[in-house]
Amino acid sequence: GSPPAAAMRSEPLVQAASLLEEATDLLVLHRDFAAAVERCEAGCDSLGPGTGPERCERLSEEVKCSLCVVGIQALAEMNRWREVLSWVLQYYHVPEHLPPKVLELCILLYSKVRDPQVMLEVGSSWLTDQTNKSLPEYGSLLELYLLHVLLPLGRFEGAEELVRGCDVFDSQQQLAFLGTICESRCQWAQQEEMHLAAEEQQDAATESVLGALSQKLLTMLTLLRRALRSMSSHFYLFPYKKMLLATFLLYLVVVRLDPASPTSLPFIYKLVQLFRQAWAAVFSPIHRPPIQD
Known part of the structure; x- marks a missing residue:
C-alpha cells in the first residue's frame, strides 16, 4: 500500500537534514565551498513551503536556517559576500522572515567587509516587525544593529529613536545605549574636524x-x-x-x-x-x- 502521510511529509525533512550534513562536511573537512553551497541550495529547495504539522514545521525551519548558515559561511570563504543577502532572501523572500541567527550573521559579515549600508533597510524592517519583537533574540539583535550598522553610518538620530522606542530595554539599559550613541557622535564629529584640517593643510601645501x-x-x-x-x-x-x-x-x-x-x-x-x-x-x-x- 501507499506509505503513511506522515512519512511522506517527513521525507523532504530527512533529505534536507542529510544534505545539511554533507554541506557541513564539505565546508569544514574538505574546504570545498562551492559544493557546500550547492548542497545547501538543494536542501532548501527540497523543503519547499511548509504545510506539515507544527513539530515538522519547527524542525524544517531549524534545518533550513542551518543550511543558510552553512551557505553564508561558504559564500564568504569564496569572497562572494556580495551575494549573501540576495542568496538568503531567495529562501525567505522578505527581511522580516529571516531567522535571528541568519540576520546576525549577515550584519556581522557586512560590518566586517565595511559595507553596513547593505543591512540598513533589512535590519530596520526586521526590527520594526511586531512578530519579531516577541522573540528572545530581539534585544541582542537590536544592539548588534545599533553598533554595527547605525553608528558606523552616522545615523545617530535613528539610533536614539530606536533605543527610546524599544520596550525590551529597561531604563538603565536605555541610558547606557544613549550614552554610547552620544560618545559615537562626538567621535564622528572629531573625525570630521580632523578630515577638514587635513584637507586645508593639503590645500596650503599645494598653494x-x-x-x-x-x-x-x-x-x-x-x-x-x-x-x-x-x-x-x-x-x-x-x-x-x-x-x-x-x-x-x-x-x-x-x-x-x-x-x-x-x-x-x-x-x-x-x-x-x-x-x-x-x-x-x-x-x-x-x-x-x-x-x-
Missing part, C-alpha cells in the same frame, strides 16, 4: 608649491625679456612669439606636469596667466619690434 613654481617661471621670463630686448635692435624679424612659446612649453615639460591629473589643473591655469602677463611685459608697445609669424 606653497604653486607659488614656488610661479616665482621660478617669473624669474626665467624676466631673464628672457632682458635677452630679447638686448637682441631686438639686431634681429627685428626674429619670431619672438614662437621663441617665447617654445620656452614656455619646455618649462611645462621640465616640471613634469601631468595634464590628466586633477591636481595639475590649477598649476596649468596659473602658468597660462603668468605667460600672458610676461608676454604683455616683453612686447609692450614701446619695445615691440615688427613681428612676422
